[in-house]
Amino acid sequence: MSCRRLDGTAAAAAVRAELAPQVAAFAVRQGRPPSLAIVLVGDDPASAVYVRGKERTGGETGLRVTVKRLPADTPLADVLRLVRGFNDDDECDGILVQSPLPAAMAADAEVQVIETIDPAKDVDGLHPCNVGLVVEGRPRFAPCTPSGVIELLDREQVPIAGRHAVVIGRSGIVGKPMSLLLLQRDATVSICHSKTADLAAITSQADILVSAVGRPGFVKPAMVKPGAAVVDVGTTPISDPELAGQLFGESSPRLVTLAAKGSIVVGDVHPSVADVAGALSPVPGGVGPLTIAMLLKNTLTAAEAREKRRRA
Numbered sequence: 001m002s003c004r005r006l007d008g009t010a011a012a013a014a015v016r017a018e019l020a021p022q023v024a025a026f027a028v029r030q031g032r033p034p035s036l037a038i039v040l041v042g043d044d045p046a047s048a049v050y051v052r053g054k055e056r057t058g059g060e061t062g063l064r065v066t067v068k069r070l071p072a073d074t075p076l077a078d079v080l081r082l083v084r085g086f087n088d089d090d091e092c093d094g095i096l097v098q099s100p101l102p103a104a105m106a107a108d109a110e111v112q113v114i115e116t117i118d119p120a121k122d123v124d125g126l127h128p129c130n131v132g133l134v135v136e137g138r139p140r141f142a143p144c145t146p147s148g149v150i151e152l153l154d155r156e157q158v159p160i161a162g163r164h165a166v167v168i169g170r171s172g173i174v175g176k177p178m179s180l181l182l183l184q185r186d187a188t189v190s191i192c193h194s195k196t197a198d199l200a201a202i203t204s205q206a207d208i209l210v211s212a213v214g215r216p217g218f219v220k221p222a223m224v225k226p227g228a229a230v231v232d233v234g235t236t237p238i239s240d241p242e243l244a245g246q247l248f249g250e251s252s253p254r255l256v257t258l259a260a261k262g263s264i265v266v267g268d269v270h271p272s273v274a275d276v277a278g279a280l281s282p283v284p285g286g287v288g289p290l291t292i293a294m295l296l297k298n299t300l301t302a303a304e305a306r307e308k309r310r311r312a
């Protein structure tokens with residue numbers, strides 16, 4: 001079976017190209033571009049890469065992206081104070097605090113931070129108000145990764161309504177909102193997790209299979225219905241050449257990249273799934289670029305909504 005590539009890089013470029021004139025028009029009307037504040041606490045290398053990607057891509061699309069980098073031992077109270085400052089800053093439209101926060105912070109630090117962000121500026125879509133709006137089927141800011149998956153399916157003309165969609169993973173940031181967004185688009189949705197019995201029996205019924213687990217090569221061909229559209233949300237850095245060889249084959253160019261860079265990012269879906277699936281999103285170049293594009297889109301939405309409220 002020939003497997004189509006669900007090209008997230010191209011889809012994200014198309015989203016950004018559509019956003020750019022709207023961003024420019026906002027800047028002309030308001031005398032400043034839509035503005036996103038990112039808070040990065042600590043020195044997690046993956047987070048640093050994600051934040052640089054958001055900063056660069058936001059700037060290229062015409063937004064103002066301000067990154068506040070704080071040391072890992074910053075007290076939670078200081079982070080909350082910073083967030084409140086962005087809440088009160090009239091020239092700040094969107095706020096994102098990069099997850100994960102340092103392990104040494106309070107166990108509920110992420111919850112405290114999210115609940116401190118003004119819901120009207122919560123462009124990551126994680127504040128309970130915004131989660132509630134997604135549950136009600138009238139999202140204001142849907143979380144960026146799941147809304148990126150919907151965008152990818154739409155742009156690649158993968159039908160959703162009436163199809164059986166199976167989501168592996170039930171986190172608040174990916175799995176749960178993914179399931180709700182698919183439901184909102186009239187898919188019949190099954191949600192699987194670590195306690196699901198006979199996972200393969202469920203996943204192999206999926207017309208659309210979304211995997212958000214974080215385990216390299218977890219989804220094998222026997223778990224996939226022939227012809228299904230498979231979206232790989234997983235991103236796990238690996239540095240073990242043996243594991244990379246098992247996943248991609250000893251002659252894969254990905255092993256060359258690993259040798260040069262010391263690590264590569266891999267998805268949940270085993271490459272041999274391409275022998276069974278009808279369409280498959282790659283890692284990298286699948287969901288990742290769309291996550292950033294949807295963040296920029298949410299920031300523009302926030303900026304325009306605040307502009308409208310000021311005029312009212």
Ligand code: NAP
Binds near residue numbers: 213235
């Ligand atoms: P998470 O909070 O760790 O959630 C993982 C989910 O996988 C959990 O719901 C867990 O079930 C489930 N799971 C674990 N082992 C399983 C098993 N054997 N069978 C079935 N389900 C199993 O992770 P996350 O934040 O949702 O992220 C998931 C992946 O997506 C990670 O690799 C992350 O890096 C990636 N990600 C990528 C992007 C992007 O932009 N591309 C954005 C966000 C996340 P339980 O609930 O039962 O524990």
